[in-house]
Amino acid sequence: MKPEYELRLVTKAAHLYWVEQVRQVDIAARLNLSQAGVSRLLRRAQKEGIVSISIKPPEGTYHLLEEELASKLGLDEVVVTSCPDNSDNAIVSSIGEAAAQYLASALRESDRVGISSWSSALVALSEYLPAKGQIKAERVVQLMGGMSHDRAEHLAENLTLQLANRLAARPAFMHVAGIASTPDARKVFCEEPYVRETMALFDDLTLALVGIGTLAPSRFLARSGNAFSDEELAELASCGAVGDVCLRFFDANGQAVSHALDERVVAISAPSLKKVPRVVGVAGGRQKVASIRAAALGGWIQVLITDCFTAEALAEKAS
């Protein structure tokens, strides 16, 4: 058959299907072809570029950037928020809200949610969650211990509690420090009934909300008397560590950095964390670019919620 007429047929089928919304069987009837034939004409129309499908994103959305990052970093989903400026305050607030919205759409009542702490973005998240229980979960489980001194001590518990309240979920607390002074102390902590009970839930989580740490101690971490010392951090850095999730450290490619300090951390273990089906990293800011990238590449997170400035930086770095 003359190719010109063939093309005419392809075009007509494409028009009827995509513009006029006619079913393939009806197109087949009108053009006296089989439905299979119409399906093949339509495939050709796509391949030859006779149809073009374009998405026009609403203002303030970044779906191309999101997709680029998702594929380059191997993530299931990336949420990039529009952010007024790249100050830490703006970023934390913006990604906290986005994370809340992510939960609104992605959370089921049957979900068992783990939450790390020491992350200002997660605090913002819990504040943006609607207080009325439209969004629900079954459990909210604290993934790492709190801190032993100061007001910050209770932050982890508070965060867990607030999240549990807003999600109408039963909370599970650690009630111990996140960093023990010695490996033996850690063992003692882990024997505590509370802790054991909570840790028993780790392998049964359906989702985890985590911050992503850098080696430079975050504001919250620094305030605590129990954070690692400068020397310890320097040692971690010399082992190649660039960041952490729940105090489990990894290098620039996301490979776990094993280190004696691991033995003092009271938190979900790296293997357990990686078994959680959906770990949502909520983080942004210039200083976190390298650790976010590493967390993604290492498979520590499946979902990333970040701001447009950090996202741009990640995209540049990745290409």
Add this chain to the structure above:
Amino acid sequence: MKPEYELRLVTKAAHLYWVEQVRQVDIAARLNLSQAGVSRLLRRAQKEGIVSISIKPPEGTYHLLEEELASKLGLDEVVVTSCPDNSDNAIVSSIGEAAAQYLASALRESDRVGISSWSSALVALSEYLPAKGQIKAERVVQLMGGMSHDRAEHLAENLTLQLANRLAARPAFMHVAGIASTPDARKVFCEEPYVRETMALFDDLTLALVGIGTLAPSRFLARSGNAFSDEELAELASCGAVGDVCLRFFDANGQAVSHALDERVVAISAPSLKKVPRVVGVAGGRQKVASIRAAALGGWIQVLITDCFTAEALAEKAS
């Protein structure tokens, strides 16, 4: 949920589905939604115009015009050919070729094809059909008698024969004149075994190829001694007739014009013609616009094959 985030979700789903070609279940898995939910997001994306699908027709095709005519004239399919100029020669040749291509795509080996005659476009059609039998039909049935004098006498038979040959189909001829001198003569013609046999096939056709006539006698018709006289034509015109298919006349809206002359025509009857599932009208030219329009509106044809000039004129007239 914040509508802005909702839109972001819609956009992302649309992007994944239409740009990245991800299945709805996989999108659902990635965004933690149900497949039904994704389907609904996608519907919204279409409704809100976030996706736009456009067809860019290859050069020399007229799918918009075709669709416009199909819907305005109530036809299943319209083929508009690109035509170098609007001379009768160019038009006849162009639509003949297009008709041949239409048959190539639309004809099944099981089809029983009726063919009218006295149409230069149908002659062109049969000439454009490939002689090798790639395109096949079961039968080719002459729908109206030939003419009694001159070379033109055999045209109808020749056309039927040639078409049958090219389609590797068994022909059925009339072997009598298309217009009898009196109603009684017509009866006698119709009693002829050949004629009866052929006419018995009329109700079993799956497709018919017809020209569309105007009251002004066509070149072929005029040459014949047996065409209607000027007076008879004038009388038909005064009854409102504007054109015919197989010498069955109709007015500007396609309503059959019954008239004494009907009784002298040896051809498929109007009811039988209307019972054919797919009547393909092949016609073009400035003088035929009104009769083509009428044939379509009256349901005499389901498929129209014409040239771009005639198509434009039809579209203007119809709006």
Add this chain to the structure above:
DNA sequence: CCTCGCTATGAATATTTATTCATTTTTTGA
């Protein structure tokens, strides 16, 4: 504070579309 009607949701199901498979047709290479 409760009830009705509205909307939204996910599981189940119906519909629609893509693919497979068995043939037939066409082309290519000897």
Add this chain to the structure above:
DNA sequence: TCAAAAAATGAATAAATATTCATAGCGAGG
């Protein structure tokens, strides 16, 4: 000119998508 490989086709079937249905949450009005 023929045979073999490649391509095209349509019926059957598998896969994917849309819709239905039953249920649950939310707001308006009693």
